Amino acid sequence: MMTVPEQLLQLVLETYGGALLLALANFVQISLMIWVVQERWRMARESRRLAADEYLRRAAQRAAVWRMRVRPVVMTIMLISPGVGLALSTFLGALGMAALGNVLGSDASADVLRSTLAHGFAKVSYSYMLMVGGTPPMVLAPIIIALAHRFEEDEENTAGGNTDELQLQTQREIVRLLREISENTRPPGGDDEEAAEAEAGEETAVRTGVVRAA
Numbered sequence: 452m453m454t455v456p457e458q459l460l461q462l463v464l465e466t467y468g469g470a471l472l473l474a475l476a477n478f479v480q481i482s483l484m485i486w487v488v489q490e491r492w493r494m495a496r497e498s499r500r501l502a503a504d505e506y507l508r509r510a511a512q513r514a515a516v517w518r519m520r521v522r523p524v525v526m527t528i529m530l531i532s533p534g535v536g537l538a539l540s541t542f543l544g545a546l547g548m549a550a551l552g553n554v555l556g557s558d559a560s561a562d563v564l565r566s567t568l569a570h571g572f573a574k575v576s577y578s579y580m581l582m583v584g585g586t587p588p589m590v591l592a593p594i595i596i597a598l599a600h601r602f603e604e605d606e607e608n609t610a611g612g613n614t615d616e617l618q619l620q621t622q623r624e625i626v627r628l629l630r631e632i633s634e635n636t637r638p639p640g641g642d643d644e645e646a647a648e649a650e651a652g653e654e655t656a657v658r659t660g661v662v663r664a665a
Contacts, residue, residue, distance in 0.1 A: 467542075469539035480525065480529075480532075480588040480595075481591065483525055484591055487595050490517075494513070507605070510605035517603075518602075518603070525592050529588055532588040533588075536582050540578040540582035541578070544574070544579075554571070
């Protein structure tokens, strides 16, 4: 009878490394989920014990780690693992069914038939295992992202508000400064020219309205 390490090695070889690959994907995804839960727990403790500046500084660091390191890995595993599991599952299932079809269509002895049937059914079972094994990372990813949403909220609070609103305020401030610069650098008589252009525009608009009314 084979030992547990030998059985695991045989499983890896029979699945062409797919079992090991999906086991690593599940392990990494579960580890990242544990990290997110741990950081949420630490965040709750720090909010009660630390000063506001220190808490916001740590929140910014935590959000940077999540955004730049953790979230890309979570999304990558979520997108890749189901496809890898399904592809390997289809491949092994096809091999198992082909072996069963070949031996059933031949004049093999009872021992050969029994051995081939056992091996073929084992491959079919492995194919189902791989198909199911690629699912947990896809299921865990939305949970991880939902738990880590608080990190992004704290990062926005550290920046002073919503990121989109801050960008919009910055753009408005830049436009205001450019207008002031253009007004300060305008040559003499520029106001008269602008007033004349405005009057001409108003006359054109009035004439256009009169023509349309007619």
